[in-house]
Amino acid sequence: MSELQRSFAKAKLATLPPPEFDEADEDDGDYLTELPLEDDSSSASSASSASSTGTIRPLSSRNLFARPQGSPNKRTMDSIPWTTYFERELFIERDAAGQKITHHAYLTSPVGNGPLFVTHHGAGSSGLSFAVLTAQLRKLLPSAGILSLDARGHGSTTITPDTAQLDLSLETLSTDLVAVVNGTKTQMKWNALPPLVLIGHSLGGAVVTHVAKSGSLGNAILGYAVLDVVEGSAIDALQSMQTYLSTRPVGFPTLEAGIEWHIRSRTIRNSLSARTSVPALLTYNEELKGSRAWTWKTDLAATQPFWEDWFIGLSKKFLEAKGGKLLLLAGTDRLDKELMIGQMQGKYALQVFPEAGHFIHEDLPEKTAMVIADFYKRNDRSALILPPKVSDLLKQGKRI
Missing domain, CATH: 3.40.50.1820 (Alpha/Beta hydrolase fold, catalytic domain)
Known part of the structure; x- marks a missing residue:
């Protein structure tokens, strides 16, 4: 890459907003390290590498890599009335x-x-x-x-x-x-x-x-x-x-x-x-x-x-x-x-x-x-x- 191209790239990156982190991910470190139970009710029966602690996520309006819902674990064992x-x-x-x-x-x-x-x-x-x-x-x-x-x-x-x-x-x-x-x-x-x-x-x-x-x-x-x-x-x-x-x-x-x-x-x-x-x-x-x-x-x-x-x-x-x-x-x-x-x-x-x-x-x-x-x-x-x-x-x- 030429010096001109490097200068252009740095200038462009400087104008972009910092990436957003989901605070819930920071709090859920213990939850994510546990192996989820098998659940045939959803395709989300196993954890995704994109769900690990500190993973960068897109804006909420473009939640493309949100953690799959429905995995039965300790956080989701509460009874439903x-x-x-x-x-x-x-x-x-x-x-x-x-x-x-x-x-x-x-x-x-x-x-x-x-x-x-x-x-x-x-x-x-x-x-x-x-x-x-x-x-x-x-x-x-x-x-x-x-x-x-x-x-x-x-x-x-x-x-x-x-x-x-x-x-x-x-x-x-x-x-x-x-x-x-x-x-x-x-x-x-x-x-x-x-x-x-x-x-x-x-x-x-x-x-x-x-x-x-x-x-x-x-x-x-x-x-x-x-x-x-x-x-x-x-x-x-x-x-x-x-x-x-x-x-x-x-x-x-x-x-x-x-x-x-x-x-x-x-x-x-x-x-x-x-x-x-x-x-x-x-x-x-x-x-x-x-x-x-x-x-x-x-x-x-x-x-x-x-x-x-x-x-x-x-x-x-x-x-x-x-x-x-x-x-x-x-x-x-x-x-x-x-x-x-x-x-x-x-x-x-x-x-x-x-x-x-x-x-x-x-x-x-x-x-x-x-x-x-x-x-x-x-x-x-x-x-x-x-x-x-x-x-x-x-x-x-x-x-x-």
Whole structure:
């Protein structure tokens, strides 16, 4: 480079403003040196060299090299409250078999003639399992309402006195679901039930199918969606349930540690959903100190007597119940013979997400919401334009 060129370059550089440094990077030295946990919910599952301490960044208006968001680490293990996703919580009381049950549910009311999506979680989960999914549904269907309940023995639903053995039979859980829907109608003073779409995951899929088949909610049900449960594979999986439970931690030292375990073990592959749903699964036990102070609210091992009752006959009921039918699976290997035949005959809609785990709605909430929203639109009766009745045409003097 000639002396003239060097002089020109120096003069030009002198007129430029100094580079901006992000103060957050200076403060986050410890955070950035930690290896992030694996998170399939985002492409940002590993740290970028451009995110290291002191990296020069462009102006905020041109944030081209901003640190990727979503990596589950100690800074992002804080729980997310239910108020982020729902407008209110409901407590519906009723007496049954000499016990007082207080059903707990989360609600966002439908707007106008919008539908109400009623969700039922799987064994060991809670109503917040669907929180992130319902937020995505509301983006696609702004007038839709969401009712997400905690089954008995789960979440914040309570029974007094609780001395008797917990009844988690399919018939009882189905009765509870109908009671919560009707109780919500009463508390909210709705003149009639809005159009219903039932959504159930695992055990919840068996419950919503049983309710749809029984006709307990009348003609209000437009359709029902079952998430990752099929009779044949579910019964086969029961053989290994005890093995799974024996490998699961008995408790956690902190709530954040419980969230972290769900992500590390890939039980839930979306850190946002884990931070929302896991807190409702754990309770703090003051008598236990140290590494097991946060324990499970639901004793899954105690539900073993009901396992077969939940799933036997599920495929037949799923195909025979009235209303639109949607089955979402994490793999086609879960289909049994009866459902394979029904799928080829076009009796229900099928969507497979091979990149998801068992908790499809938590791992892939946006994709799941898109499928469910399309399912609702295909079954929306208000969109139908029916031809006029012959009797009405005759009254108008028209020739037939």
